[in-house]
Amino acid sequence: MTNDSLQTEAQLNADFQARIDAEEKIEPRDWMPQKYRQNLIRQISQHAHSEVIGMQPEGNWITRAPTLHRKAVLLAKVQDECGHGLYLYSAAETLGISREELIQALHSGAAKYASIFNYPSLTWADIGAIGWLVDGAAIVNQVSLQRTSYGPYARGMVRICKEESFHQRQGYHIMMTLMQGSAAQREMAQDAVNRFWWPSLMMFGPHDAESAHSAQSMTWKIKRQSNDELRQKFVDQTVEQAEVIGISLPDPDLKWNEERGHYDFGEIDWKEFNRVINGSGPCNRQRLEHHISAHEEGAWVRDAIAAHEAKKQQRANRAA
Amino acid sequence: MSHHMKLYEVFIRSRRGLDHKHVGSLHAEDAEQAMEYARDLYTRRSEGVSIWIVNSSDIHASQESDCESFYDPLDDKPYRHATHYQLPDKVNNM
Ligand SMILES: [Fe+2]
Ligand SMILES: [Fe+2]
Ligand SMILES: [Fe+2]
Numbered sequence: 375m376t377n378d379s380l381q382t383e384a385q386l387n388a389d390f391q392a393r394i395d396a397e398e399k400i401e402p403r404d405w406m407p408q409k410y411r412q413n414l415i416r417q418i419s420q421h422a423h424s425e426v427i428g429m430q431p432e433g434n435w436i437t438r439a440p441t442l443h444r445k446a447v448l449l450a451k452v453q454d455e456c457g458h459g460l461y462l463y464s465a466a467e468t469l470g471i472s473r474e475e476l477i478q479a480l481h482s483g484a485a486k487y488a489s490i491f492n493y494p495s496l497t498w499a500d501i502g503a504i505g506w507l508v509d510g511a512a513i514v515n516q517v518s519l520q521r522t523s524y525g526p527y528a529r530g531m532v533r534i535c536k537e538e539s540f541h542q543r544q545g546y547h548i549m550m551t552l553m554q555g556s557a558a559q560r561e562m563a564q565d566a567v568n569r570f571w572w573p574s575l576m577m578f579g580p581h582d583a584e585s586a587h588s589a590q591s592m593t594w595k596i597k598r599q600s601n602d603e604l605r606q607k608f609v610d611q612t613v614e615q616a617e618v619i620g621i622s623l624p625d626p627d628l629k630w631n632e633e634r635g636h637y638d639f640g641e642i643d644w645k646e647f648n649r650v651i652n653g654s655g656p657c658n659r660q661r662l663e664h665h666i667s668a669h670e671e672g673a674w675v676r677d678a679i680a681a682h683e684a685k686k687q688q689r690a691n692r693a694a
Numbered sequence: 695m696s697h698h699m700k701l702y703e704v705f706i707r708s709r710r711g712l713d714h715k716h717v718g719s720l721h722a723e724d725a726e727q728a729m730e731y732a733r734d735l736y737t738r739r740s741e742g743v744s745i746w747i748v749n750s751s752d753i754h755a756s757q758e759s760d761c762e763s764f765y766d767p768l769d770d771k772p773y774r775h776a777t778h779y780q781l782p783d784k785v786n787n788m
Contacts, residue, residue: 399711401744447773454774510788525711542788543779550781615785 394595399525402468410594413587414524415469416485417596419476422462423487425455427661431495432504440498447544448501454541458534465526481666488512489647490573492655499552499559499566505545507567507574507612513538514608515578523595546615553619567616568624575639576647578605609637701750702728704735706742714746725749 386405393400400406429452436452439445463473479485490508495501516538520531552563579601582588591597599607609628616623627640649655699721705714717736722728728747737745756764772778781788 401707401710443773446771450771450774528711529713539776539788540774540778543776543781544773546781546785546788547779615788618782618785 391593394523399528400523401525409590410596411469413591413594413596414527415466415471417587417591418462418466418469418527419471419479420486420488422459422466422476423480423485424491425459425462427487427491427665428508429455430661430664431491431493431657432501434495435498435501438498439501444548451505451541451544454537458537461530461533462527465524465530468526477669481662481669483653483662486651488577489650489655490570490577492650492658492661493569493573494657496569497562497566499549499562500570502545502548502552502563503566503570505541505543506549506615507545507570508577509538509541509545510612511574511577511608513542514604514611518597518599518604521595521598546619549621550619553621564621567621571624572642572646573650575605575609575642576650578602578608580644580647606636609639613637699723700728702732703748703750703753704728704732705746705748706732706736707744707746708742710743714744717741719750 387407390400390404390406390410393404400410432448432452432455436445436448439448463476466476467473476485480487495504513535516531516535520528520535522528522531549563549567552559579585582600582602585601588597588600592600613623613628625640627638629638631638650658653659700723701719702722702725703719704717706717707714720728720731720735722731725747729745732745732747736742
């Protein structure tokens with residue numbers, strides 16, 4: 375590189391950071407550092423894959439929902455999650471990567487998705503726990519991301535957050551109803567919370583000190599609050615929600631800390647976290663296989679659309 | 695002899711971070727000229743930081759008369775809204 379172009383690069387970088395420091399958004403056609411672009415593609419596509427893979431554990435209960443109303447609600451929620459995936463893929467594509475490349479990275483294992491979706495949904499109460507805790511945790515994260523520095527991502531988050539609140543409320547409503555039911559129903563609800571509580575806390579990622587991308591992401595304001603801050607926020611808001619319906623959170627160390635003004639809570643099992651992230655959770659293989667086979671079995675639809683398009687083109691050419 | 699210049703639709707982003715919004719249309723010979731006209735016509739008071747120009751003929755619009763079949767079925771799904779779920783006061787800010 376010549377001295378001149380080095381200087382220009384430094385200047386571009388400085389202008390870019392100044393824009394971010396001034397709380398201005400970065401838009402698709404702006405100059406941006408290559409690493410900012412890569413970092414965003416990784417984060418937004420991981421988020422998109424999570425929305426889409428997340429349809430599987432919930433989709434598992436659509437045909438078995440206990441009432442027609444609960445079934446309609448679940449169907450609507452899963453449809454929303456699909457929409458969220460589409461908003462996010464589109465936002466990622468504004469950074470110059472194609473949908474095909476993104477899907478390919480998911481299928482090859484190069485791209486990750488939220489590890490929570492590698493846990494099975496064993497009972498109807500799991501659908502309640504997922505809505506209340508998993509969507510609850512996702513909302514804490516997404517509310518914060520409404521202020522992310524990349525315009526298309528931030529606007530996607532605003533749209534998504536508007537749709538999310540019914541997701542958490544319907545989940546909580548399922549739990550509340552079960553807790554007002556028979557002993558067996560209460561037990562089922564408690565069992566679901568026992569299994570989903572810790573994986574929900576893991577959704578916020580490693581501790582700040584151990585988080586690979588955190589510091590740079592904070593400087594670039596891709597992330598606005600740290601993993602630990604967001605996790606604490608989630609714990610603080612969830613404790614009261616649990617108390618109201620008389621369900622307990624499976625952590626003996628969970629208690630109010632007057633001095634900090636927050637709840638203290640126990641240490642996450644990071645071995646399990648790493649095991650699931652790296653592919654050995656209870657459902658990793660099943661989730662990916664299902665996505666790949668759905669994609670392959672859908673190939674004829676894409677082929678048919680292309681064939682129809684070609685035929686229309688031919689007809690138009692003949693008429694002209 | 696009259697020569698009709700093409701019609702373009704103009705979209706303006708008023709501030710970084712916001713969506714482009716449709717503000718109107720204009721006639722121009724090509725996109726480049728349309729861009730200059732749009733600047734003169736729609737941003738004389740710094741209404742925007744970014745302009746999109748789109749060929750009007752490239753816009754595919756739904757018909758108002760299609761609305762019923764397009765949107766009606768969605769009116770009977772109140773459960774898509776947060777307010778549909780009655781929760782205890784203490785946690786109602788969820
Ligand atoms: Fe989500
Ligand atoms: Fe979602
Ligand atoms: Fe959701």
